[in-house]
Amino acid sequence: MPQKILVVDDELGMREGCRRILSAEGYIVETAEDGVAALERFQADPTFDVVISDLKMPRMGGMELIEKLHAIDEDILLLVITAYAAIDTAVEATKRGAYGYIPKPFTPDEMLLHVRNGLEKRALHLEARQLRLEREQQLLEVAFERSKSTTILNCMTDGVLVVNRQGQVVLRNQALARLLPEVLPLPIPVETLEIPELPELVLEVIESKEALIASKEIQIGDCTYMVNAAPVRESGSEALGAVAVLRDITALKKLEVAKSMFISMVAHELKSPLATIESSLNLILSGAAGDDPARNQHLIQRSLTRAAALRTLIGDLLNLTAIETGNFVLKRTKVDVSQITRSLVDSLTEKATEKGITLSLDCQAESCEILADTNAITSVISNLIDNAIKYTPTGGQVTVTLQCNGTYAKVSVKDTGIGMAPEELARVFDEFYRVKNQQTATIAGTGLGLTLVRRLVEMHQGRIDAESTPGVGSTFKVKLPTVASTQNA
Amino acid sequence: MKTENKTIKVLLIDDDADLLAVNEAVFLARGFNIQKAYNGNEGFELALSFKPDVIVTDVMMSTNSEGFDLARRLRSTEGTKEIPLIMLTSVNDTVPFTYEPDGKFLPVDRFLEKPVAPETLVQEVEKILA
Numbered sequence: 035m036p037q038k039i040l041v042v043d044d045e046l047g048m049r050e051g052c053r054r055i056l057s058a059e060g061y062i063v064e065t066a067e068d069g070v071a072a073l074e075r076f077q078a079d080p081t082f083d084v085v086i087s088d089l090k091m092p093r094m095g096g097m098e099l100i101e102k103l104h105a106i107d108e109d110i111l112l113l114v115i116t117a118y119a120a121i122d123t124a125v126e127a128t129k130r131g132a133y134g135y136i137p138k139p140f141t142p143d144e145m146l147l148h149v150r151n152g153l154e155k156r157a158l159h160l161e162a163r164q165l166r167l168e169r170e171q172q173l174l175e176v177a178f179e180r181s182k183s184t185t186i187l188n189c190m191t192d193g194v195l196v197v198n199r200q201g202q203v204v205l206r207n208q209a210l211a212r213l214l215p216e217v218l219p220l221p222i223p224v225e226t227l228e229i230p231e232l233p234e235l236v237l238e239v240i241e242s243k244e245a246l247i248a249s250k251e252i253q254i255g256d257c258t259y260m261v262n263a264a265p266v267r268e269s270g271s272e273a274l275g276a277v278a279v280l281r282d283i284t285a286l287k288k289l290e291v292a293k294s295m296f297i298s299m300v301a302h303e304l305k306s307p308l309a310t311i312e313s314s315l316n317l318i319l320s321g322a323a324g325d326d327p328a329r330n331q332h333l334i335q336r337s338l339t340r341a342a343a344l345r346t347l348i349g350d351l352l353n354l355t356a357i358e359t360g361n362f363v364l365k366r367t368k369v370d371v372s373q374i375t376r377s378l379v380d381s382l383t384e385k386a387t388e389k390g391i392t393l394s395l396d397c398q399a400e401s402c403e404i405l406a407d408t409n410a411i412t413s414v415i416s417n418l419i420d421n422a423i424k425y426t427p428t429g430g431q432v433t434v435t436l437q438c439n440g441t442y443a444k445v446s447v448k449d450t451g452i453g454m455a456p457e458e459l460a461r462v463f464d465e466f467y468r469v470k471n472q473q474t475a476t477i478a479g480t481g482l483g484l485t486l487v488r489r490l491v492e493m494h495q496g497r498i499d500a501e502s503t504p505g506v507g508s509t510f511k512v513k514l515p516t517v518a519s520t521q522n523a
Numbered sequence: 524m525k526t527e528n529k530t531i532k533v534l535l536i537d538d539d540a541d542l543l544a545v546n547e548a549v550f551l552a553r554g555f556n557i558q559k560a561y562n563g564n565e566g567f568e569l570a571l572s573f574k575p576d577v578i579v580t581d582v583m584m585s586t587n588s589e590g591f592d593l594a595r596r597l598r599s600t601e602g603t604k605e606i607p608l609i610m611l612t613s614v615n616d617t618v619p620f621t622y623e624p625d626g627k628f629l630p631v632d633r634f635l636e637k638p639v640a641p642e643t644l645v646q647e648v649e650k651i652l653a
Contacts, residue, residue, distance in 0.1 A: 299587075302583050302613055305613035305637070306539060306542075306583075306613045306637070307539075308613075308638075309542070309613045309637035309638035310539050310541045310542040310545070310637075310638075312638040313542055313545045313546070313637070313638045313639070313640075313641070314541060314545050316638070316640055316641060317545050317548060317549065317641050320640070320641060320642070322549050322552065322641035322642055322645075323548035323549050323551065323552035323641065324552050329548065333541075333544075333545065336541045336544075337541075340541060468585075469585075471561055471562055471565070474561075
């Protein structure tokens with residue numbers, strides 16, 4: 035692409051002379067008769083590569099023009115044409131942005147030489163600047179990438195550290211800084227971290243011939259970490275070091291322990307009754323204790339009772355699991371607690387009477403509506419009455435009271451049973467907790483009934499409380515919000 | 524054999540009354556003298572007053588380690604420390620059973636996993652006393 039030159043001179047002869055010389059060399063040439071005209075031309079088309087200007091001109095001289103053009107475009111090649119007598123002025127012009135001066139008079143070759151030199155210099159300058167800009171851009175990008183990775187690394191909740199072949203920690207993120215004393219400048223030997231087994235793990239990964247990823251659970255203080263170490267490799271060569279990621283799995287471990295505790299409790303609660311049933315049946319079959327038909331009958335009866343309790347336990351377990359996993363869906367409708375309670379007392383009266391217990395109902399509300407799951411509420415109240423009958427000896431009393439005010443329905447089940455000591459009462463809603471003594475030994479239970487009752491009550495935004503005195507009896511009170519208070523809430 | 528057994532006193536401890544009844548029946552049929560307890564505390568009191576020749580106890584009762592707590596108590600009490608102890612449990616390996624680290628103080632003489640056949644339990648008691 036040909037370069038564009040603007041020739042500024044008040045003498046027409048000079049302007050046209052220059053145009054001829056420069057055009058012959060392939061430059062595109064335009065002319066202006068003074069500074070003002072040149073500035074206007076340049077502002078209209080700022081693509082000129084060179085401006086060759088006389089110094090002395092009417093309206094605006096070369097000095098002022100140079101200054102103005104330089105301010106607009108500092109890369110434009112500015113040359114001044116000057117007489118020998120005005121060398122000082124020419125020097126002044128270079129100070130203001132001119133590249134050089136062409137002393138008058140000059141031959142065409144002299145002028146071309148100045149133009150070519152200047153353009154060459156300018157091209158070099160532009161190229162250098164382009165390179166510098168590119169480099170700056172690259173540096174910016176690198177810095178941005180670096181700060182991006184640093185930010186990502188530091189925002190990670192897992193600890194990350196990089197160890198070189200010499201076993202020196204060369205990089206670590208902030209999550210790891212909690213384990214690594216911040217004051218120590220890197221690199222430091224990996225042993226300094228005092229993380230047990232980590233140095234060996236990292237070494238194993240670095241020295242392995244394969245792309246090995248080593249994992250280990252490491253205990254650091256009270257916390258358990260899952261540590262994964264992988265080699266840092268350049269294609270095919272041996273490992274340059276290793277990256278280790280430390281994840282705090284303490285909470286997970288605690289859950290695991292709780293889960294395995296729960297499973298072993300369940301195993302015990304399932305295996306014990308089964309073992310008893312097996313032993314009973316064994317005794318009958320083997321005749322190891324003689325062949326008393328009445329006793330055998332009793333053993334079979336008890337085995338049946340225990341088998342039924344096992345079935346209930348499995349049902350309770352499934353319900354509890356469903357509640358825990360959120361799969362237990364309450365189907366809430368308007369439910370009359372008064373009606374449910376009356377019908378439960380009716381149906382359980384026979385069971386109470388059989389045991390010689392008086393079951394009575396003190397119903398202080400004709401109807402008492404709550405927004406609830408009928409099955410769940412029935413299960414809650416029947417569990418409480420059933421428990422009261424179970425833990426009350428012959429001749430005792432179980433009283434069910436229903437009260438209903440505008441805010442809540444309150445069902446109390448009071449017995450004159452064996453009662454509980456304070457430490458037993460405190461654990462009564464715990465999973466698998468059962469009061470164990472001579473009085474309770476023959477009572478079949480799952481240890482999950484009250485746990486389930488409390489979960490169900492809580493799912494209805496209600497609450498359950500228990501009071502008890504050993505030898506006197508226990509009272510369980512359930513409060514459930516009524517329809518009115520549920521709608522107001 | 525039967526006349527000899529009449530003098531043998533066995534204390535059975537379990538929170539499962541049905542199992543106690545079954546085991547009691549087996550021992551009574553063989554002429555043993557039996558007392559029953561439903562938890563560790565009752566068991567310990569009976570060990571002192573009844574002075575059994577052998578104690579057979581469950582492990583998990585009110586607490587997971589109730590049988591072990593009882594065993595330690597018996598072993599560190601004058602009058603009960605020499606009584607042979609048989610432990611029955613329905614969960615053999617899922618519960619962490621802890622022995623004393625020095626090995627000298629092993630609170631239990633014999634472990635049996637439930638269900639234990641009636642004959643087996645009687646044989647184990649006789650073996651320990653032999």
